[in-house]
Amino acid sequence: MKKTMVTPVRAAPAYEVVTEHLRRALQLGRLMPGERLPAERQLADQLGVSRTTLRQAIRVLELEGIVESRRGPAGGLFVLPQRYGERQVKAMMAERFAQIEELHQFRLVIETATARAAALNRTDKDIGRMQAALATMSAIIAQPAATKVPDHVAHFLAADSDFHTSIAAATGNSYLAHAVEEIRATRLIPIGAVFTRLDPTTNDGHQDLLDAIVAQDADRAAECMASHLTGAHEGIKRQIQSELKAQAAAERKVRERKSGAVKSGPSNVSEHRD
Numbered sequence: 001m002k003k004t005m006v007t008p009v010r011a012a013p014a015y016e017v018v019t020e021h022l023r024r025a026l027q028l029g030r031l032m033p034g035e036r037l038p039a040e041r042q043l044a045d046q047l048g049v050s051r052t053t054l055r056q057a058i059r060v061l062e063l064e065g066i067v068e069s070r071r072g073p074a075g076g077l078f079v080l081p082q083r084y085g086e087r088q089v090k091a092m093m094a095e096r097f098a099q100i101e102e103l104h105q106f107r108l109v110i111e112t113a114t115a116r117a118a119a120l121n122r123t124d125k126d127i128g129r130m131q132a133a134l135a136t137m138s139a140i141i142a143q144p145a146a147t148k149v150p151d152h153v154a155h156f157l158a159a160d161s162d163f164h165t166s167i168a169a170a171t172g173n174s175y176l177a178h179a180v181e182e183i184r185a186t187r188l189i190p191i192g193a194v195f196t197r198l199d200p201t202t203n204d205g206h207q208d209l210l211d212a213i214v215a216q217d218a219d220r221a222a223e224c225m226a227s228h229l230t231g232a233h234e235g236i237k238r239q240i241q242s243e244l245k246a247q248a249a250a251e252r253k254v255r256e257r258k259s260g261a262v263k264s265g266p267s268n269v270s271e272h273r274d
C-alpha cells in the first residue's frame, strides 16, 4: 500500500485551545500564583471565546490544580501556587537534566543573536521595559532572607522572563521574539514550581547586558548574554544536583529506618540541626 504523505488533521476543540493559552500565560509568568483572573464575562471577551467554552477550559484547569474558584465577596477565580509532590519533583528533575544541556545550546545560539540585534535596534521604550524588569529582579534579590515574600522565586522568574523577552522584542524580529518566548515557556514550568530559593548568582550579568544594549555595542551585548546564560546554566545544574542528592539521602534514611538497621555513627555530636 502506498504511504500517505500527510497525516490526518485533528482539530482541537475550542476549550482546549483556551486551556493551552492560559497554561502558557502561567508558564511565562504572565499570570502569577495568588492572582485573581478577570470575571468570567470579561475574560471570555479578552480571549474571544464564548462563556461556555471558557467554563469548559476552567473546569480542566481546576482539575489540574492550576486554578481554584472561591465563593463569597472576595471570591473569584484564583491562580494556585504550583507545588509538586516529592516523587513528581524527582521524576521531573531527572527528565529535565537530560534536556537541560540541549536547551542551553539552543539558548546560546538564539539569545546571543538576539542581544546583538537588540543592541542595534532598541528604542527608548524597549530600554524602559528592560530597566523595569531589572529593577524588579534586583529588589527581590536584595530582600533579606527572613522577609522573603512567598512565591518570590516565581516573581523573580517572571521578571527575568520579561527582561529576556523585552530584549527579544527590541530586535524588531518576530521570529526571534517567538523563539525566546518558546525558550522561556519550556524553562519556567518545573524550575519555578520546584525551587524555593534563588541561586545567589541568578541576577548576575543582567546589568552589564543592559549597559551594552544601551550603548548599542552589539559585540559586547552578545558576549554579556553568553556569559550570563552560561552562568545561569551552571547555577541551575548545581541546584538540581544538590536537590537530587538531598532527596536520595532522605530516601536512604527512610529505607534504613524501615529496615530497622539504623546504626548510630561514631558520634552524634557532629549532627546538628538549624
Ligand SMILES: [Zn+2]
Residues within 6 Å of the ligand: 160, 163, 164, 206, 228, 232
Ligand atoms: Zn536572565
